[in-house]
Amino acid sequence: MSAVLRPESSGEDPLVIPSRTTASHPGHAPQPRYRAVSSHLAIAPPVSVVIPAMNEAANLPYVFRSLPDWIHEVVLVDGDSTDDTVRVARTLRPDVKVVEQRGKGKGDALISGFAACTGDIIVMVDADGSADGQEIVSYVSALVSGADFAKGSRFANGGGTDDMTPIRKLGNRVLCAVVNAKFGARYTDLCYGYNAFWRHCLDEITLDCTGFEVETLMNIRVVKAGLRVQEIPSHEYDRIHGVSNLRAVRDGLRVLRVILRERGVPRSVRAVRRRPAAGLRFTIPAVPGVPVNPTMPRGEVL
Template identity: 55%
Template sequence: MSERIDLTERLEGAGLRGLAPSDAPTPETLSFLDPAWRHVPIPRVSVVMPTLNEAPNLAHVIPQIPNWVHEVIVVDGRSTDGTVEVARQLRRDVRVVLESKRGKGAALRAGFACATGDIIVTIDADGSMNPNEMILLVGALLAGADFAKGSRFIEGGGSTDLSTFRALGNWGLTTSVRLLYGCRFSDLCYGYMAFWRRWTPLFDGETDGFEIETVLCVRALQHGLKIAEVASREAERVHGVSNLRAIPDGWRVLRTILRERVAPNSSRAASA
């Protein structure tokens, strides 16, 4: 079952009344603002960012990643436009993983495997996701969630990139998951997510494409993780053309929803 997170309410509960999400505190400052937070260990955050020929977009993403992030892992699918070199110029401590398999799923799984933080955040490299919203996802985990995901369809969220056709497809797929898994998701096909790294064994598999986002969500549901949705505003990609193919990738997502619902979940024991 998913939970809608009202960040303002959470901040007020932590003694931070009056702050808006846009000026929410960083993890380093939380322990000094209210006695209730003084003994809360500050988690390390690993950001995993898949890339494939995203060099022009990285300048809009990497500099905005908060300084409190423990590490940025760029998983590159053998770009030919200098993506790796640009990433290293923009952030000297960036970790680069070269992934021979094509696909977002393969890239994310490679990034999860080498992450060293307590929390993993996934973000796209095209400039459509605002790195400053990362604190909302991390805050949801600190507030008690196991898995947090961005939503463009709850109050405070939105998108300037989503076509009517893709919005209808997302609605249909989201509704399918709600009916089959008994959840309250408002936005299935959106990849801005965060979860505690200890849950990564639950997401093992051979999923290589965009359907990886669905796998993460439905396995979190299957294993009874506490899931929170937080509002996110999606912008248009800054440069280039998306690798997403609405009909073929939508079909793969639907097959994944059905397969995960009926297949024996071999990783269920890992959560016991």
């Protein structure tokens, strides 16, 4: 994992955390590979974006257009679509990696997509057009700053939602309060699918749920594993085309079952807490809405 952050004109040396490198001339040290994000910020960790989709052909043009051009790869997990989802994806982005989902459910789709990723950072994005891909820079900035898991929140200061009904907001608030009380978290949002994390997180949060509740399972297990979590304010827009499969009561009960089941699973103990390598100096440009704190407590939301 690595990052290259270049102040625009401060005269300071850029930060380089060694990771993947490109070949260089004989006799010269390998040079870090990085992608420009803006005139003053660049990153070296390859970023994979996983998009689970089923019959989302009409929404993909917006979703793909909103993605930053510096991402490493897009992994589209097709849930046996009967429309032109796959064809549209390949037309929009010829290098898209298409994974055919063999099982059913959002959790199964995400697990399949994660397995196909080659990036050091993985970002989860819904295919209905409700997420703004330009927010990915905020998630990546939080991870480069020291977080293990960057969790999107519609209810953190600066976030918002155009999609949630009052009953869904109430249910989310109640379930979030239960998770905070039972697992010592400080989440402001529980059931949101826009998240990002370092690949190593997958080694510590075994995902064994196939449905919509996979997002809640991830949020609980990153806290139980002692991973460093940072919430990212995010705005959720209305689905552009089509009808959502979400059902407030049905899905709320499924989430509650996950919470109750996880209460009986012991908290994992990590012998070594991940920190940046000794001697590295962080020079992180400010990103609006993203507090920078590279010394995050384990399992705690800032």
